[in-house]
Amino acid sequence: MKKLLSIFITLTLLMPHASFAEVDKDVNVAKVQAMLAELCYEPGIVDGAWGKKTETAVKEFFAKHYRKYDGNFDVKDANFILSAGASAKAFGSASVKKCLVVYSDRIGNILNNEKIKQITQKVANKKIKQNKNNLSVSGIQIFKGRTQIPSDLPQQANDATISHYYKIGDNFLSYKNETYTIHPSLSPIEFSKSIEQHKIIDRELSKSAIFSYLYFDDGEVIYDALPPKGRYSMELNNSSYFQSHSMGKSITSYLIGHAICQGYIQGVNAKILDWPYMESTLYYGQPLINLLNMTAGDTHIIKSGEANFIKTGRNIHGNAPLIKAAQNPKELQNTSRNPDTKFKYSNLTADVLFNYLMFRVGEDFEKFIKEIYQEKIRIEYPVILAMNPIEGVSRHSSPSMKTRIKQGAGVYGISATRYDYLRIAKAILDDWNNDTCVGKYLKKIYDKRISTNERLGKWDSSDRRYGKTDFFFQSRNYAGQFYTDVKGLKDRFILVMIGANGQQIVIDMDGKKIVVINGAIEKYYDTYKLGYEPIKFGRIR
Numbered sequence: 001m002k003k004l005l006s007i008f009i010t011l012t013l014l015m016p017h018a019s020f021a022e023v024d025k026d027v028n029v030a031k032v033q034a035m036l037a038e039l040c041y042e043p044g045i046v047d048g049a050w051g052k053k054t055e056t057a058v059k060e061f062f063a064k065h066y067r068k069y070d071g072n073f074d075v076k077d078a079n080f081i082l083s084a085g086a087s088a089k090a091f092g093s094a095s096v097k098k099c100l101v102v103y104s105d106r107i108g109n110i111l112n113n114e115k116i117k118q119i120t121q122k123v124a125n126k127k128i129k130q131n132k133n134n135l136s137v138s139g140i141q142i143f144k145g146r147t148q149i150p151s152d153l154p155q156q157a158n159d160a161t162i163s164h165y166y167k168i169g170d171n172f173l174s175y176k177n178e179t180y181t182i183h184p185s186l187s188p189i190e191f192s193k194s195i196e197q198h199k200i201i202d203r204e205l206s207k208s209a210i211f212s213y214l215y216f217d218d219g220e221v222i223y224d225a226l227p228p229k230g231r232y233s234m235e236l237n238n239s240s241y242f243q244s245h246s247m248g249k250s251i252t253s254y255l256i257g258h259a260i261c262q263g264y265i266q267g268v269n270a271k272i273l274d275w276p277y278m279e280s281t282l283y284y285g286q287p288l289i290n291l292l293n294m295t296a297g298d299t300h301i302i303k304s305g306e307a308n309f310i311k312t313g314r315n316i317h318g319n320a321p322l323i324k325a326a327q328n329p330k331e332l333q334n335t336s337r338n339p340d341t342k343f344k345y346s347n348l349t350a351d352v353l354f355n356y357l358m359f360r361v362g363e364d365f366e367k368f369i370k371e372i373y374q375e376k377i378r379i380e381y382p383v384i385l386a387m388n389p390i391e392g393v394s395r396h397s398s399p400s401m402k403t404r405i406k407q408g409a410g411v412y413g414i415s416a417t418r419y420d421y422l423r424i425a426k427a428i429l430d431d432w433n434n435d436t437c438v439g440k441y442l443k444k445i446y447d448k449r450i451s452t453n454e455r456l457g458k459w460d461s462s463d464r465r466y467g468k469t470d471f472f473f474q475s476r477n478y479a480g481q482f483y484t485d486v487k488g489l490k491d492r493f494i495l496v497m498i499g500a501n502g503q504q505i506v507i508d509m510d511g512k513k514i515v516v517i518n519g520a521i522e523k524y525y526d527t528y529k530l531g532y533e534p535i536k537f538g539r540i541r
Helices: 002-013 029-038 052-064 075-089 159-172 199-207 247-261 288-292 322-326 347-377 401-407 418-434 437-447 527-537
Strands: 134-137 140-142 179-182 210-217 220-225 241-244 383-387 410-417 475-479 482-486 494-499 503-508 513-519
Touching (some): 029 075, 140 159, 179 347, 247 494, 247 503, 322 347, 347 410, 410 418, 437 482, 513 527
Antiparallel strands (some): 210 513, 475 482, 494 503
């Protein structure tokens, strides 16, 4: 049967293509169709013949990956699809026979277990049931266009889904054009440990959406927990990586403090000037503190908390460097500050901050950042910074830092291991308490903190429609990319770092306590028990 199928595909490759597009004679159309089908783009029957369905699938794939389609399909285009598909398949992508359709990730659509019809008899021969906004394939819930589990799910995703999305994120770390690696210290900081067990920790790590839990108290690690072996399809240990986007915002602010102390930036009130490609944008000429406190006034360009430009729909991450937006009149070119300058959480502003840091430090940037991570924080494993890809460079090639700075390829996201996150937090704690220059910077942005204008939630989560509360809903103020003034911890100097998918770090300056939680899904573990109680009382009660 396989031999006959092979002969069939070979013969069809020799047949003339329909005139929907100019297709290079060296393109293996059947192979492209098969890959598109496995990625749920519905190219029709895998027959090697280029038709309307195949062309539509290619257009949708290119649009999703921000690649232009000009009506000509050549070997480079085919290789782009096959390469992206190989990465997805390596981490649990549905097979041709099982992949029918992937539904919208928009929360609130009512789909309610209706059977869906098959898309192509040749591609799929099995009906499956849809669940709210997701498709279950071998126990894995797949969300269209997502590389991470969406926020605000009506229930906790199952372990197979959590494993699937962890592996997708872990695979990203191998893309050199989209990352920058800082190598570990020759003498990483070691931690004293006096480990205590607690039944609540055991329960949370075995049932809730959490990957790792650490609690540090006045020089010692007290709680240290990972999920039980066998819970997930991947093994989690001290060398496992956990991606954080928005905790990287806080770390970016910490790095800016170093740049100020080393003379690369004048101070938090210094205006952003002499940055050529940003001259025509709303950020130019604003004091740094506006960006640090998310009052830059860019909500008419990008909605608060989102990552797509309003007018073009282009995503700011995994796409193209900042210079592309600065030169686009539908994105940042010739923009002015929105008069509504209250706190508005902006992912774009955070990217601008990281790129401004890179620009100001300039040719010293690699040396600058390595010294912080290797000699001060003293990381044990490589720390991997996210970067926007440079166009025309292979995904597996590293552009020069000079090119990245010139084009604004910096992204605030970071990936690190559990203890290296603790090392970063400890460096912040030490700077504050030792009143170093960077410590003074942290205290200055704390003094300049502003209200988040968010209604505080209840620690018992009784005011939530789903899931549990987290520190975002318990923090009154925002201080230069850190959350502060946590409900129930009045008059305590506390800086909180919060990231998507449940990443939370809490640093109690007075009590010299740190909680590091690496999560799989936000709001689906007990922040009150794991985060609040240790900071408040010194232990989980």
